[in-house]
Amino acid sequence: MDTQDILKQYISQTLLNGRMQVEADDDLLGEEIIDSMGVMQLVAFVEAKFSCDVPQSDITITHFRTIKAIDTYLAKRSL
C-alpha cells in the first residue's frame, strides 16, 4: 500500500470506525471528519507508521488538511 492508502485506511477504519470512506482530497479538518482529539491520534499514527518525528510547528493546516497534503509533507521530509 502507498502512503495515501495507508492513511485512507487508518482514518476510515480506525478514526471514523467505518462511518465513512475518506478520499485523498477530502478536507479532514472540516466539520465532518476528524476532531481535535482525532488530529492528535492521526499525528501519533503518522509518527509511528512512517518512523518520523513531527514537530509541533509542522502540525498545521498546510500539512494536514488532506491526505494528499500529508503525503506531500512526508515525501518532502524524506528527501
Added chain:
Amino acid sequence: MIYLLSQILDRSAEQFPGHEAFRCDDNSLTYRELWERANGLAHTLISMGVQRGDRVGIYLSKSLESAVAIYGIWKAGAAYVPLDPRAPVTRTVYAINHCGIRHLITQKSKRMKLPQLLQALKAPVGTHPASLRYVVGVPEGVELPHGVNHCSWSDISPSGIAPSVRILEQDLAYIMYTSGSTGTPKGIMHTHRSGLNYARMAAHTYGLTHDDRLGNHSPLHFDMSTLDYFSGPLVGATTVIIPEAYTKMPASLSQLAQDEALTIWYSVPFALIQLLLRGVLGERDLSSLRWVLFGGELYPAKYMYGLMKRLPRARFSNVYGPAEVNQCSYYHVPSLTEGQPIPDEVAPIGQIWANAEEIVVDDQDNPVVSGDVGELLVRTPTMMEGYWQRPDLNVSAFYRVEIAHQTAVFYRTGDLVQRLPDGNYQFVGRKDRQIKMRGYRIELDEVEAVLIAHPHVEEAAAYGVPAEIGGHQVAAAVILKPEASLSEAELLRYVGERLPAYAVPKGVAIATTFPRTGTGKIDRRALQQQAERAMGSRT
C-alpha cells in the same frame, strides 16, 4: 433607543460604516456591508413567508454568512436556531421538526450532508410532522424534495432599505439546543431582551471598544459565540471568525491569533490547553491579546498558570454561567507573584454579576449557611424564557418564590457551589449526572437512553471518566439481551448516528453482569471506578 438585538447592527452601521465587523479566512464585511446583506436576506426571508416569531434554522460552517444569517433572521422578525453542523442527521432532524423550522439557511460547504438531511426530513419520525418548506443557499447539484422551495446566496441582493417589521424586546431571538437527560435535546429560548442584556453586560464588564478584535472560537450553536456575535458588534468591534480547521491545529491557530492581532479571546479551556502544549507560542507574538476569557469547564491550574506565564500582558478570567442564563459571574485570576508556587486549585467562578441575584440552597430549597455546599440558583435579566415546548422542564428548571407580593423566578443551575471566605464562589460539582467534555454538556442519562434503545441491549450504564487533558469523557457498559450478539464497534456506530461525537462513549464494555447497589440498582460509581482503575493500569 436600542431594545432589539438587530438594532445593534443598525446603530453600528451608522456609527462605524467602513469599519470591519466580521472577518473570516481573509474575507471581511464592513458594518455597512453587513447591514445591507442582512437587509437583503431579511427581504428574501419575508418574501418566502417568514413571519414574526418564526424559527429559522442556520446550518452553516463558520463563515461570514453566519453573521449575515443571524442579523438577517432578526431583521425579518424571526428567531435563529443554530444547528450543530457536526451533529448526526437524526439529531438535526429532531431539532428542525421539534421547533417547527420552515426555513433553513445553508451553504456549499454542507453539500456532503445536505442530501441525507433533506431525505430524512421527508420521512419524519415521531410526533412532529416535517416542517421544512424553504432552503436558502442550496448548493448546485443538491436535489430538493418535492414541495421545498429554494434560493441561492447569489440571488440575494444587498439592500439599503431595512424591512419594516415591528417586534419588541420580549420577542424570541434565538433557540439553542443542548443535551437533555431523557434522550432528546432541549431548546433554550432567549428573547431580544435577555440576549441584549447579556451583550451589554459583557461589553461593559470586559471594557470592549471598537478597537477590539475578538477571536470567535466557538461555533454558533455554542452559547459562548454570543459574545463574538452580539457584544462585539454592539461596540463596533471586529470579530474574527476562526474557521473550523484552525481550531484543530494549534500551531495554525496561534499564527492566526498573531496575524489577526486578536485582543479578546473567549473559548473553552481545552482550546487554551492545546495552544499552550502545541501552539509553538515561543515562535509567536501574541502581545496584542489583552484579555483571555475561558469557561464551560474546569481549567486545570497548571495549564492556566502555564499560559499566563506565556502571555504576561493578558488578563485571564474564568467566566461562568449555563447557557440558560448566558453568563452570571466571572473571576479575574491574579498573576502569581515571583517565586509563588502554582496552586493546585482551579480558579473559582467568582462573584455573581452586579445585575443578578443568587441563592445557594440545600435539597429542600432552604438557603445553606454561607460556606456550605449547595445548589446555585440565579435570577438575572440575561435569563432564558424557558425550554421550547417543554412544560415539564419549565416547571422543574425554575424556583419561584414570593418576594414583596411578586414572584421572583430563579434558574436552578444544577451546579453545586461553595462560598469561599473572600466572597468568591467555587464550583464543586453537579447535582445531577451531567458532565462536561470540552465545554459541551453531556447528560449521561441521555447516553444511556440511546444505548437502551438498541434492540439488542438489555441494560446500559454510562459514566464519566477523566480525560487525558482535564475534563471528562463518557464511557459505558451494556448487558445484551439473551442470545443477542453485538460488537462494541457496531454499538459505537449506532450511538454515533444518534449523538454528537463528543457524547459518544470512548468505549462500551459488553458485560454479563453489573455491580449492584443494595437495592439492585446499577452501581455506576463502581463501574466508573473499575474503568478508572483500568485506565490507570495502562499508563
